[in-house]
Amino acid sequence: MKKDIHPEYKEVLFHDVGADTYFLIPSTLKTSETRKWEDGNTYPYFPLDISSASHPFYTGNQKIIDTGGRVQKFEERFGKK
Numbered sequence: 001m002k003k004d005i006h007p008e009y010k011e012v013l014f015h016d017v018g019a020d021t022y023f024l025i026p027s028t029l030k031t032s033e034t035r036k037w038e039d040g041n042t043y044p045y046f047p048l049d050i051s052s053a054s055h056p057f058y059t060g061n062q063k064i065i066d067t068g069g070r071v072q073k074f075e076e077r078f079g080k081k
Contacts, residue, residue, distance in 0.1 A: 013043040019054035 007028040013035050014023040024037060035045035 011043055013037055013045045014051070015045065015047045016051040016053045017047050018050060021051065021053040023051070 007030075009026060009028055011024055012027040012029050012031065014025060015021075015035075016023070022037075024043065029044070029046055031044045031046045033045040034042050036042050
């Protein structure tokens with residue numbers, strides 16, 4: 001491997017603001033903020049708008065909305081059985 005071309009790989013504290021959930025994940029992300037974690041160590045900190053903790057698909061709160069009557073148009077074309 002070439003030297004001095006790879007980014008620094010370190011643990012970063014990600015915070016899902018919507019669900020108030022924290023994730024400590026190894027990453028190459030560069031950030032200027034730091035936060036103290038439960039284990040007493042200080043880690044680089046990065047806030048997130050959405051993650052698997054708050055995304056409707058992963059939480060099971062996803063709702064399918066029929067915009068424009070697509071289901072009705074399909075039933076009209078092919079009939080309801």
